[in-house]
Structures are given as C-alpha cells and as structure tokens.
Amino acid sequence: MLINLVAAVSDNFVIGVDNGLPWSLKDDLRFFKKITTGKPIVMGRNTWRSLGRPLPGRLNVVLSRSLADIPEDVLLFPDWAAARAYLEKEGYEEISIIGGGILYAHTMPDADVLFLTRVHTEIRNPGAVYFPEFREDDWELEWEEFHPADEEHIYPFTFQKWIKKRKGAV
Numbered sequence: 001m002l003i004n005l006v007a008a009v010s011d012n013f014v015i016g017v018d019n020g021l022p023w024s025l026k027d028d029l030r031f032f033k034k035i036t037t038g039k040p041i042v043m044g045r046n047t048w049r050s051l052g053r054p055l056p057g058r059l060n061v062v063l064s065r066s067l068a069d070i071p072e073d074v075l076l077f078p079d080w081a082a083a084r085a086y087l088e089k090e091g092y093e094e095i096s097i098i099g100g101g102i103l104y105a106h107t108m109p110d111a112d113v114l115f116l117t118r119v120h121t122e123i124r125n126p127g128a129v130y131f132p133e134f135r136e137d138d139w140e141l142e143w144e145e146f147h148p149a150d151e152e153h154i155y156p157f158t159f160q161k162w163i164k165k166r167k168g169a170v
Helices: 026-036 045-051 080-089 101-110
Strands: 002-010 014-017 041-044 060-063 074-077 094-097 113-119 128-130 139-147 157-164
Touching (some): 002 026, 002 101, 014 101, 041 080, 074 080
Antiparallel strands (some): 014 128
8 A cells, every 4th residue: 555645844844833734825735635636535633623524535534542523434543553454454555644743753654655845934833733854865756846936825835746765776
C-alpha cells in the first residue's frame, strides 16, 4: 500500500494554528482535492474536528481513542496500526495521511511519498502545530511547481512531490 503524506507547510514547518490552517490558498485546496479524491484519507482527532465534516469522494478515517460522535460513513480506529491493518486487508493501493502534526511524525517512517505545498512565509504563534522536519537526503524531489502570490493567494507557494529513497537503491 502506497502511503502519501499530504500537507501545506510554512517555511518554518507550521501546518496549523488554533485548529485551522494559517492561510487560505485556493490552488492549494484544489491540489489537495486532486491528490486525495478517490483514496482513503487518514487523520487525527483535531484534524477531523477542524474539518467539521467528512470530505466527499474519499473514505474518511479518523484516529482517536476518545471520539464517539462521528458519522456512520466515517471509520474510527484507536491508532495508526489498527487503521493500517484494516486498509491493507481491504486492499487499498494508496492512502493519504492528512494531519495533524503528531500523526505526520508517527507515520513519516512508513511514508512513500510526500506531497507538500511549501507556503513561503514564516508563522510565529505559540499555539502552532508543526510538520516534522525530514532529512531531504532520504528523499528525492520528483517535481515542483512555483506559484507567486496574487489576488487569490496571500503568499507565494510551491507544490512539491518527494519520493522516499529505498535502502540499497542507487
């Protein structure tokens, strides 16, 4: 099963503030939808709460030991191991991890692909949530696409796709 981590991150690796994104970038939302539609998306409790509803066109999987009030069409698992075992057993070929920071850090060793939107700004907030820093030497940048700031995008940003290098690969 191919495991993608999908995130928008500031230059200082912030992914969220006060249970939400610290920016609104229409093209990033379109990119996120393109990458995740048709695939299971796995998220932690706080990411689920920040969304407020299941995202359409995707199997929504929430990891939490304390949530009880989720819709019938959303799957709930106590942890990543249980969710992964279920998704593998069901034969899903590709899934996307969509947050938050703790889940990204926990699943980074299992990830095959990073789809990142690098938002070119620094966010300074004591309540910020961070994407785990990763060793770029362990990954290969397959492609990137820069977008300047404009009337719909307060910050410039770059879409990137990183593929994990495999041990013993040239």
